[in-house]
Amino acid sequence: MDEMVLLTQEWLNETYKGKSGYNSIEENGKTGWKTMYALTRALQLELGITQTSDSFGPTTLRKLKELGPISTSTNSKKNIVKIIQGALYCKGYGPGGLTGTFGQGTKEAIAEMQLHMGLSKTDGVVTPKVFKALLNMDSYILLNGASEKVRSIQQWLNNKYYNRENFYFMPCDGLYSRDTQKSLVYAIQYEEGLSDSIANGNFGPTTQRLIPVLRIGETDEKNSFIHLFQAALIFNGYNVPFDGVYSESVRSKVKAFQSFAKLQQSGTADFQTWASLLVSTGDPNRKGVACDSITQITSDRAESLKRAGYKIVGRYLTNAPGSTLNKKIQPGELETILKSGLNVFPIYQTYGGATNYFNKEQGKKDAFAAYKAAKEYGFKNNTVIYFAVDYDAYGNDLNNNIIPHFEGINEIMNGFLGSTYKIGIYAPRNVCTIVSKKGLAFASFVSGMSTGFSGNLGYPLPYNWAFDQISTITVGNGSGMIEIDNDICSGLDNGVNTINIVPSENKKFFDQIDVLYETAEKYAQMQSDLNNGVKKTQLANELVAQYLRKDDYKGWKWVPTAGQIDPIYREWAVKR
Numbered sequence: 001m002d003e004m005v006l007l008t009q010e011w012l013n014e015t016y017k018g019k020s021g022y023n024s025i026e027e028n029g030k031t032g033w034k035t036m037y038a039l040t041r042a043l044q045l046e047l048g049i050t051q052t053s054d055s056f057g058p059t060t061l062r063k064l065k066e067l068g069p070i071s072t073s074t075n076s077k078k079n080i081v082k083i084i085q086g087a088l089y090c091k092g093y094g095p096g097g098l099t100g101t102f103g104q105g106t107k108e109a110i111a112e113m114q115l116h117m118g119l120s121k122t123d124g125v126v127t128p129k130v131f132k133a134l135l136n137m138d139s140y141i142l143l144n145g146a147s148e149k150v151r152s153i154q155q156w157l158n159n160k161y162y163n164r165e166n167f168y169f170m171p172c173d174g175l176y177s178r179d180t181q182k183s184l185v186y187a188i189q190y191e192e193g194l195s196d197s198i199a200n201g202n203f204g205p206t207t208q209r210l211i212p213v214l215r216i217g218e219t220d221e222k223n224s225f226i227h228l229f230q231a232a233l234i235f236n237g238y239n240v241p242f243d244g245v246y247s248e249s250v251r252s253k254v255k256a257f258q259s260f261a262k263l264q265q266s267g268t269a270d271f272q273t274w275a276s277l278l279v280s281t282g283d284p285n286r287k288g289v290a291c292d293s294i295t296q297i298t299s300d301r302a303e304s305l306k307r308a309g310y311k312i313v314g315r316y317l318t319n320a321p322g323s324t325l326n327k328k329i330q331p332g333e334l335e336t337i338l339k340s341g342l343n344v345f346p347i348y349q350t351y352g353g354a355t356n357y358f359n360k361e362q363g364k365k366d367a368f369a370a371y372k373a374a375k376e377y378g379f380k381n382n383t384v385i386y387f388a389v390d391y392d393a394y395g396n397d398l399n400n401n402i403i404p405h406f407e408g409i410n411e412i413m414n415g416f417l418g419s420t421y422k423i424g425i426y427a428p429r430n431v432c433t434i435v436s437k438k439g440l441a442f443a444s445f446v447s448g449m450s451t452g453f454s455g456n457l458g459y460p461l462p463y464n465w466a467f468d469q470i471s472t473i474t475v476g477n478g479s480g481m482i483e484i485d486n487d488i489c490s491g492l493d494n495g496v497n498t499i500n501i502v503p504s505e506n507k508k509f510f511d512q513i514d515v516l517y518e519t520a521e522k523y524a525q526m527q528s529d530l531n532n533g534v535k536k537t538q539l540a541n542e543l544v545a546q547y548l549r550k551d552d553y554k555g556w557k558w559v560p561t562a563g564q565i566d567p568i569y570r571e572w573a574v575k576r
Contacts, residue, residue, distance in 0.1 A: 001029030008086035021052030031090040064128035071125040087134040116140035118155020138171035146174025165196035176235040181458035191223045214269035216251045220244030232277040236460040280448040280456035284471040291484040294327035302340035304476025312343045312495040317373035320350045343495035349388035358401035363408025378499035386445045389427035392453040406440040428455025432462040466493035
């Protein structure tokens with residue numbers, strides 16, 4: 001517990017409790033989002049905003065701009081200064097008390113935070129953007145296990161671009177995150193010459209069109225594109241200098257990344273390389289050799305896929321309970337796929353689209369269900385089954401739901417069932433990485449199309465990625481037309497090209513029918529001249545039916561509808 005954080009919480013409740021737009025908070029001396037939200041609402045009330053919100057939005061920013069900078073010499077409204085001081089304590093800075101006076105201690109605390117944010121101008125003045133940076137849980141100091149190099153880039157970006165209208169201070173904690181990635185795209189847009197009214201932090205068509213190609217020997221002179229490209233490489237885990245020089249060492253790392261992401265290994269910073277560094281789809285127009293689909297693969301569709309260059313197709317093991325969508329592998333479909341020369345990989349998903357689905361017990365159930373279905377379809381041992389996390393799981397969801405779920409899958413699949421099948425995960429990048437690093441998944445099938453997911457934005461490709469789902473397209477025409485998800489394949493898992501022949505549940509019965517028919521056919525051959533030319537096949541079929549009804553469907557009542565049972569054949573068949 002922090003005494004000054006507790007004092008801040010007590011002051012907030014005492015000052016604003018009962019006022020419309022303020023929500024009282026627990027007084028526990030612990031910094032957290034609820035305290036930051038309370039400080040934000042208190043500020044909004046002081047600025048005359050009646051429709052308060054937890055969010056520090058455009059109205060709050062506009063009102064602060066109207067108020068002007070806050071410092072030792074200006075705008076010393078007592079409660080607003082206390083909000084600043086309380087926020088400083090929550091961020092780990094000491095302003096010298098919750099006094100309501102913007103004195104030297106408050107100025108020095110703000111200046112220290114500005115230094116940590118990377119600003120060259122550390123004047124201790126609270127501008128609207130600095131105030132916004134105060135009222136969140138972002139850290140401006142290096143976190144344990146984080147990268148000093150990443151932090152230095154975060155600071156560089158803050159200092160270089162904070163004067164642009166929509167560029168807000170990002171964390172300087174040494175962690176590549178959603179905010180850092182978005183800030184990087186803003187910086188690229190500014191270097192491309194986009195105005196403040198157009199730049200939006202999204203890697204859209206205009207940004208893509210203006211992205212430059214960078215080559216060995218080039219340096220940053222009139223712009224900072226090489227710095228930004230180097231930053232993107234560093235954020236993705238490639239250790240290059242951050243110096244604005246496209247050197248041989250940079251080119252070498254670019255080729256390594258291109259190899260990992262299955263791009264052409266040119267060593268050049270071309271569009272596809274930029275795209276793969278910045279967004280989870282990369283260039284969505286890339287053509288993969290793998291795909292997945294909810295639609296049955298017929299022979300015509302298989303031919304369409306092959307003509308389009310596909311070699312591997314993912315199909316679902318089961319349908320979702322209560323759903324009318326028939327997405328599972330159909331009888332004879334695997335044989336059709338494999339006969340056409342395509343490989344196949346299995347996906348298990350009944351729902352998986354919300355947090356409450358995932359827990360350890362459900363994971364165990366899913367493992368049993370996936371195992372049963374895979375065995376019934378004939379998938380051989382060591383086939384990878386991909387279990388789906390089909391939503392934007394983040395934060396507490398991972399530790400409380402997703403990881404226990406995959407622990408349950410592993411407990412059954414790798415324990416009780418004896419490691420028959422390998423466990424894969426279908427999920428956003430970060431979820432795949434966390435689950436895999438826990439040793440709970442062999443391979444990752446990345447839901448890369450969801451570019452806005454928290455688990456994709458600001459996270460590199462998982463080290464064990466097998467498939468990367470980047471676009472939905474339609475191939476073929478007529479009876480061969482099929483909608484698929486287009487997947488890039490790393491080569492870690494190429495699916496399977498053979499399956500076990502699965503005995504039918506009625507095999508014993510069908511074997512008996514085969515024997516009966518063979519016997520009936522021989523008998524019919526001997527009797528054909530005595531039966532008015534009745535064809536041998538028709539007679540054989542009738543004889544089999546007679547034999548099957550001999551014990552229960554006999555007697556004079558059955559003669560009008562089913563005919564007489566041939567007693568000679570019956571005895572002849574019984575002997576055989």
